[in-house]
Amino acid sequence: TREKKALENPGAAEVMKEMGAADAGLPYYFFLDKDGKKIGDSLVMPGGKNIGHPxxxxxxxxxxxxxxxSAPRMTSSERAQIVSYLTRNAPHQ
Structure with a gap:
């Protein structure tokens, strides 16, 4: 229920609002730089929609x-491993 959803992650709604994602679905995620500035988030689909779980x-x-x-030190090989995992484990459409 809506009331119980707030119990899952206390303060999450406020953080999502601060990050400009008050209406985003879950999961919503964002990346910060060393100074705490947002450098990216999951609202990168067409129309600013949320990726959610890819x-x-x-x-x-x-x-x-x-x-x-958002992860400039991650190598292309490391990214490829993540992409491969997500692709292999994607639900059949």
Whole structure:
């Protein structure tokens, strides 16, 4: 229920609002730099929609781009491993 949802992650609604994602679905995630400034989030699908858990080719591609932007020290090989895992484990459409 809506009332019990707030119990799952106390303060999460406020954080999501601060990050500009008050209406985003879950999971919503964001990346911060060393100074606490947001450098990326999961609202990178067309129309600013949330990736959520990447479960299809378009979402996986968007997630890989988000990782490239927000994790500059991650190698392309490491990103490829994540993409491969997500692709192998994606639900059949």
């Amino acid at each position: 479960a299809n080719a378009e979402e996986i591609k968007a997630f890989a781009g988000l990782l490239e932007k």
